[in-house]
Amino acid sequence: MSAGWFRRRFLPGDPLPAPRTPGPRASPVPYRRPRFLRGSGSSPGAADASRRPDARPVRSPARGRSLPWNAGYAEIINAEKSEFNEDQAACGKLCIRRCEFGAEDDQEWLTLCPEEFLTGHYWALFDGHGGPAAAILAANTLHSCLRRQLEAVVEGLVATQPPMHLSGRCICPSDPQFVEEKGIRAEDLVIGALESAFQECDEVIGRELEASSQVGGCTALVAVSLQGKLYVANAGDSRAILVRRDEVRLLSSEFTPETERQRIQQLAFVYPELLAGEFTRLEFPRRLKGDDLGQKVLFRDHHMSGWSYKRVEKADLKYPLIHGQGRQARLLGTLAVSRGLGDHQLRVLDTNIQLKPFLLSIPQVTVLDVDQLELQEEDVIVMATDGLWDVLSNEQVAWLVRSFLPGNREDPHRFSELAKMLIHSTQRKDGPTGEGQVSYDDVSVFVIPLHSQGQGSSGH
Amino acid sequence: MSAGWFRRRFLPGDPLPAPRTPGPRASPVPYRRPRFLRGSGSSPGAADASRRPDARPVRSPARGRSLPWNAGYAEIINAEKSEFNEDQAACGKLCIRRCEFGAEDDQEWLTLCPEEFLTGHYWALFDGHGGPAAAILAANTLHSCLRRQLEAVVEGLVATQPPMHLSGRCICPSDPQFVEEKGIRAEDLVIGALESAFQECDEVIGRELEASSQVGGCTALVAVSLQGKLYVANAGDSRAILVRRDEVRLLSSEFTPETERQRIQQLAFVYPELLAGEFTRLEFPRRLKGDDLGQKVLFRDHHMSGWSYKRVEKADLKYPLIHGQGRQARLLGTLAVSRGLGDHQLRVLDTNIQLKPFLLSIPQVTVLDVDQLELQEEDVIVMATDGLWDVLSNEQVAWLVRSFLPGNREDPHRFSELAKMLIHSTQRKDGPTGEGQVSYDDVSVFVIPLHSQGQGSSGH
Numbered sequence: 066m067s068a069g070w071f072r073r074r075f076l077p078g079d080p081l082p083a084p085r086t087p088g089p090r091a092s093p094v095p096y097r098r099p100r101f102l103r104g105s106g107s108s109p110g111a112a113d114a115s116r117r118p119d120a121r122p123v124r125s126p127a128r129g130r131s132l133p134w135n136a137g138y139a140e141i142i143n144a145e146k147s148e149f150n151e152d153q154a155a156c157g158k159l160c161i162r163r164c165e166f167g168a169e170d171d172q173e174w175l176t177l178c179p180e181e182f183l184t185g186h187y188w189a190l191f192d193g194h195g196g197p198a199a200a201i202l203a204a205n206t207l208h209s210c211l212r213r214q215l216e217a218v219v220e221g222l223v224a225t226q227p228p229m230h231l232s233g234r235c236i237c238p239s240d241p242q243f244v245e246e247k248g249i250r251a252e253d254l255v256i257g258a259l260e261s262a263f264q265e266c267d268e269v270i271g272r273e274l275e276a277s278s279q280v281g282g283c284t285a286l287v288a289v290s291l292q293g294k295l296y297v298a299n300a301g302d303s304r305a306i307l308v309r310r311d312e313v314r315l316l317s318s319e320f321t322p323e324t325e326r327q328r329i330q331q332l333a334f335v336y337p338e339l340l341a342g343e344f345t346r347l348e349f350p351r352r353l354k355g356d357d358l359g360q361k362v363l364f365r366d367h368h369m370s371g372w373s374y375k376r377v378e379k380a381d382l383k384y385p386l387i388h389g390q391g392r393q394a395r396l397l398g399t400l401a402v403s404r405g406l407g408d409h410q411l412r413v414l415d416t417n418i419q420l421k422p423f424l425l426s427i428p429q430v431t432v433l434d435v436d437q438l439e440l441q442e443e444d445v446i447v448m449a450t451d452g453l454w455d456v457l458s459n460e461q462v463a464w465l466v467r468s469f470l471p472g473n474r475e476d477p478h479r480f481s482e483l484a485k486m487l488i489h490s491t492q493r494k495d496g497p498t499g500e501g502q503v504s505y506d507d508v509s510v511f512v513i514p515l516h517s518q519g520q521g522s523s524g525h
Numbered sequence: 526m527s528a529g530w531f532r533r534r535f536l537p538g539d540p541l542p543a544p545r546t547p548g549p550r551a552s553p554v555p556y557r558r559p560r561f562l563r564g565s566g567s568s569p570g571a572a573d574a575s576r577r578p579d580a581r582p583v584r585s586p587a588r589g590r591s592l593p594w595n596a597g598y599a600e601i602i603n604a605e606k607s608e609f610n611e612d613q614a615a616c617g618k619l620c621i622r623r624c625e626f627g628a629e630d631d632q633e634w635l636t637l638c639p640e641e642f643l644t645g646h647y648w649a650l651f652d653g654h655g656g657p658a659a660a661i662l663a664a665n666t667l668h669s670c671l672r673r674q675l676e677a678v679v680e681g682l683v684a685t686q687p688p689m690h691l692s693g694r695c696i697c698p699s700d701p702q703f704v705e706e707k708g709i710r711a712e713d714l715v716i717g718a719l720e721s722a723f724q725e726c727d728e729v730i731g732r733e734l735e736a737s738s739q740v741g742g743c744t745a746l747v748a749v750s751l752q753g754k755l756y757v758a759n760a761g762d763s764r765a766i767l768v769r770r771d772e773v774r775l776l777s778s779e780f781t782p783e784t785e786r787q788r789i790q791q792l793a794f795v796y797p798e799l800l801a802g803e804f805t806r807l808e809f810p811r812r813l814k815g816d817d818l819g820q821k822v823l824f825r826d827h828h829m830s831g832w833s834y835k836r837v838e839k840a841d842l843k844y845p846l847i848h849g850q851g852r853q854a855r856l857l858g859t860l861a862v863s864r865g866l867g868d869h870q871l872r873v874l875d876t877n878i879q880l881k882p883f884l885l886s887i888p889q890v891t892v893l894d895v896d897q898l899e900l901q902e903e904d905v906i907v908m909a910t911d912g913l914w915d916v917l918s919n920e921q922v923a924w925l926v927r928s929f930l931p932g933n934r935e936d937p938h939r940f941s942e943l944a945k946m947l948i949h950s951t952q953r954k955d956g957p958t959g960e961g962q963v964s965y966d967d968v969s970v971f972v973i974p975l976h977s978q979g980q981g982s983s984g985h
Contacts, residue, residue, distance in 0.1 A: 069797050071794060071795045072795070214833075217833075217834065218833060218834055221823075221834065227823060227832065228823075229810055229811075229822055229823055230817075230820050230821060230822055231820070231821035231822070231834045232820065232821070236814075236816045236817055236820065237811065239811075240810070240811070243810035243811040243850075244810050244823065246810075246850045246851075247810050247850065249810065249823060249832050252831075253830075253831045253832040254831065254832055254833065255831065256829075256830055256831025256832075257825065257829055257831030257832045257833035258831070258833065259831070260828065260829050260830070260831055260833075261829075261833055264828070332795070334531060335531045335532070335792070335795060335796065336795065337529050350689055350700070350703035350704050350706075350707050350709065351689075351697065351699075351700070351703040354696075356696045357690075357696055360690050360691070360692065360696065361690060361691035361692070362689055362690055362691070363681075363687060363688075363689055363704065363709060365717065368720065368724070368885070368887045369716075369717055369720050369721075369887075370713075370716055370717075370720070370889075370890060371712075371713045371714065371715065371716025371717030371718070371719070371720055371890065372687065372709050372713040372714055372716075372717045373674075373677075373678060373714065373717035373718065373720075373721055374677065374678055374681065374691045390703075390706045390707065391706075425828070427828045427829075429830075430830060430831065
């Protein structure tokens with residue numbers, strides 16, 4: 066990505082890139098559910114669902130079909146918010162080939178790479194908006210992007226420490242020392258590969274949607290196991306947590322207009338034309354109106370964690386760059402998330418103002434050193450889209466996990482049963498936590514057991 | 526600060542602001558040491574200092590002079606790095622007047638503000654570079670800026686919850702609810718006042734240095750006690766820690782080109798002209814050279830926490846935006862810190878490239894709820910410039926504090942004695958921690974006892 070790219074891409078005053086030569090118009094991305102649900106049954110959405118007009122089925126993989134690490138999965142479609150379930154899921158084995166060595170690489174280096182393949186596993190959830198297309202493309206594509214990015218650095222991954230040069234040949238005698246001083250480890254290459262893969266997938270989605278004249282975007286939450294570590298990459302408002310007997314640990318953070326306020330305001334500060342004079346970048350407790358003019362009101366700007374007062378001017382009455390509170394917070398009045406894939410064509414209604422410059426496709430990556438945990442049989446990771454977390458807290462989910470697993474040790478499909486039970490808990494006010502709200506959103510859940518670590522992937 | 530300010534101030538292609546009408550040339554800022562050192566003695570820099578040619582005195586307040594909360598202080602000048610001690614310190618009582626009410630304010634609101642003054646205390650350290658002037662100006666000015674900023678919001682500070690309008694009058698009936706939902710508390714106003722005060726002080730320093738044709742910048746670390754809370758605001762690489770019998774807690778983070786890499790690279794990404802074609806924003810383990818051309822080397826860009834490989838092009842051979850490792854890391858080859866006050870005129874040697882757009886004058890603020898701590902007699906805060914932390918770890922400082930205080934309960938000046946002892950420990954290889962390095966930098970230390978909380982400020 067060349068310097069000046071940002072300006073060429075997003076600023077109206079600068080010359081636009083030459084339009085892509087239009088190929089034959091591509092056909093729209095066909096709607097589908099995850100492949101591993103083929104042949105699956107479904108159970109009613111809640112214990113008393115048969116009596117309710119809005120009963121929706123909870124779907125999970127067919128008994129007999131097992132997912133990597135014997136993980137469980139379940140999903141439910143939203144309550145008529147959209148025709149399609151805008152969540153998507155994918156999982157599978159990740160086979161990373163060693164790249165072919167060119168003439169430039171010496172033979173000694175080859176011996177550092179003893180295996181022809183590195184294998185890992187991959188689980189991913191995508192929560193779409195503005196249509197199901199972006200999430201479907203992400204589910205079809207992101208794992209390939211990741212495999213490609215990992216293959217491009219595989220020699221660094223299998224070395225004790227990533228070499229300064231991918232050929233393994235030092236140009237300076239002190240090259241290993243520089244890498245050592247920066248503290249660069251193999252896991253930093255996996256993090257870098259995940260960051261690049263999200264970006265590459267975002268570009269693919271942009272091209273494909275443009276070619277098929279479709280729109281939309283999606284969040285992405287990905288767990289990857291590789292070389293004894295588990296990487297959780299998140300862009301959006303899905304969430305992954307580790308649940309153990311004595312511990313609940315967050316493995317991701319949400320990226321919303323509220324959590325990324327300062328980054329978003331900062332961009333509007335250095336490039337005010339991105340708001341086209343239609344929005345104010347300042348935050349106020351509520352939208353201001355004429356009566357507030359001349360008064361001193363609470364506000365904060367891009368550089369502030371705290372609050373202060375300012376005298377209200379006319380420009381402060383514009384619609385706020387970030388508006389609303391909690392689940393209602395919106396970026397430019399339009400989007401509830403500030404990171405994700407797609408949305409290349411998304412503009413504020415009736416304006417030419419683009420959302421994309423404020424959105425990041427880059428995930429935050431958390432590393433869990435699974436080999437260092439003293440794993441117990443019922444340690445699991447729960448990954449779910451926001452439909453689950455809107456109505457259940459981390460502690461409530463942990464309580465449900467700990468209540469369910471001990472009584473279901475014999476069932477080979479117990480992790481999918483647990484995922485279904487978690488979804489059922491989002492559908493009933495009298496849920497097991499006793500104070501439930503009901504989720505009307507799409508909900509998708511993976512439950513990944515850590516103890517077996519792949520032993521279950523060949524089925525039971 | 527109007528929209529577009531950033532561009533007008535920093536970008537060469539845009540029209541420059543009209544030059545300030547030159548007033549009578551101001552005289553240079555006179556060099557001085559902190560006022561509270563008047564009449565102080567000094568002790569040799571180390572136990573064996575008399576035998577060493579570089580013996581430097583450790584200075585602390587005269588016995589009989591007490592600082593707010595009976596805090597201790599000591600300082601030592603650097604080992605001939607500069608003629609002057611570039612560190613500065615300030616402390617004192619902070620009297621915040623209630624603003625006069627205008628006709629717009631109703632009488633009911635007055636009863637919410639029962640005291641004519643709010644009083645607090647203030648301790649500050651400034652570590653200068655490029656000459657002592659900026660640090661002296663900051664020591665002379667920042668507390669006044671802070672008082673002014675706090676006075677501007679004092680009605681909000683003394684209310685149960687800051688009102689939406691500074692007049693206290695709701696324009697919407699639901700105004701209090703909006704403030705409640707945002708979770709805005711009185712302490713957010715103090716944080717906002719600290720953020721604004723740093724910015725205001727930075728502007729004052731810029732004007733004063735320009736008027737007297739001087740240059741330079743400084744870091745700023747400030748502790749403020751107010752209404753039972755202690756606020757620590759930091760811009761730069763000084764540090765404050767809380768030391769208790771069973772706990773060592775960081776109260777600040779350092780801001781250096783390394784810790785703020787992504788923010789700095791991001792700015793160079795959206796405004797490449799800030800580098801004038803002379804620097805590369807990419808990070809490599811070492812500076813690249815001709816032999817690296819065409820090779821794939823480790824790198825990371827603004828959006829990456831991890832590392833990846835890229836094929837080296839000619840542009841990658843430019844000097845890196847951030848170069849060097851640890852204490853040697855420099856922004857644009859010039860500065861070791863990425864936040865602070867001043868440096869308005871600072872440019873990269875022999876170029877027109879400004880440092881200021883990459884520097885932030887905004888502090889990060891940590892709040893310690895002192896009233897909620899179960900304070901013990903020897904709980905203290907240690908604030909010091911980087912000269913101390915370069916050679917002593919937090920744990921070593923905590924060990925020294927815990928070793929010193931119990932044996933010195935009777936000495937009313939024990940906290941200054943402790944500060945002196947900490948500085949002595951930076952001057953001897955055989956220091957009490959047994960593995961000491963020697964600091965050749967300026968070192969300044971405040972030790973603030975929390976238990977007495979002002980009872981000692983009238984002296985013993």
